[in-house]
Amino acid sequence: MEKNKVIIIGAGQTGRGFIAPFVKNSEKEIVFIDKNPELINKLNEESKYTISYCGNACDPIIIDNYSAYELNSNEAVKAVSESDLVLTAVGGDNIQELVPLFKKASEERKAPERLTIVCCENGIDVKRPLINAEIKAAVTEGIIFCTTLAQDENSLALLTELYPSIPYDAAVSEVKVDVSGYIPEMRFSDLIQRKIYTYNCLSAFISYLGSYNGYEVYSEAANDEDISYLMEKAAIPLNKAISLEYDVPLADQTEFSGLAIKKFKNPDIVDTISRNARDVLRKMGPTERLIRPLRLIKKYELEDTYLLIVIAAAMYYAKGEGDLEEDTLEKISEISDLPGTIQRINVLFDLFVKGASVKDIIEFV
Structure with missing residues (x-):
């Protein structure tokens, strides 16, 4: 051998x-x-x-x-x-x-x-x-x-x-x-899930809101004032939910997400929005980086608005790719059992369709 x-x-x-x-x-x-x-x-x-x-x-x-x-x-x-x-x-x-x-x-x-x-x-x-x-x-x-x-x-x-x-x-x-x-x-299973539901979830804010704002360079989008604000606000309930679900100290999980955000904002890492935004429908799946964190946040009755914004942005990206049909969200994400959630996402999606600025969407919610 x-x-x-x-x-x-x-x-x-x-x-x-x-x-x-x-x-x-x-x-x-x-x-x-x-x-x-x-x-x-x-x-x-x-x-x-x-x-x-x-x-x-x-x-x-x-x-x-x-x-x-x-x-x-x-x-x-x-x-x-x-x-x-x-x-x-x-x-x-x-x-x-x-x-x-x-x-x-x-x-x-x-x-x-x-x-x-x-x-x-x-x-x-x-x-x-x-x-x-x-x-x-x-x-x-x-x-x-x-x-x-x-x-x-x-x-x-x-x-x-x-x-x-x-x-x-x-x-x-x-x-x-x-x-x-x-x-x-x-505790590998817990770690891989925490990674996907933290790093990959927060990355979606940069990918889909960055694309909407016309960015091509990933770190530039991560440092956008409005995108950064939404990512930081979303991390608060996300960290609490993950801390509770996986029985890790909140301080450890907060540090974990902080390292992710620091990495995303590093201008020395010259990555692209297009590379990170691809395969959008897969990323909207029920066990993926957006929907599973949404369910965890709802499970612990925490604020879900910021995550709904990025899901709507992902839908808008799918629309631009020609992948969005009328019932795509229901089919792909399997969230029909969450009362009012699809309706709230659709309201936000309409704001993206109408060309509202990210700042305007923040003020709207």
């Missing part, structure tokens, strides 16, 4: 730019696997790339001495079968595509030790497709708090935040993650 070789499936921004340095710093060889043949060819042709850090927080790092194979190739199957650890960064919706690779690798695997797979996808129960497929491995999940961005679409070079760790679910039996920066977390 190649105990000094770690597989990273997903050679995009997160896998290549955030996860890879942890593996390199652990003095282990990196094997990239990706379904994009052009990316794999570029990785092999250039044989190295540079990762820089926002605000020059530390010196750039060069990633080299790696291998790169296309997903489901014979080389990829062999590499997985001979490794003890696989880290994925493919997006939660794409985990299912990895099943054939893991099935084939399991058939070829000769070691008595079980393979450990860590799905670093920032979703709830993203490992489920691998569990359902009965993959012969210890399958767990990790959380990514860091933003990593491409500096140039024609370059492998990346820009990332300097973030010290990746928490992973240590409650799964037989999990072995011998990579620096991977931190065992016993």
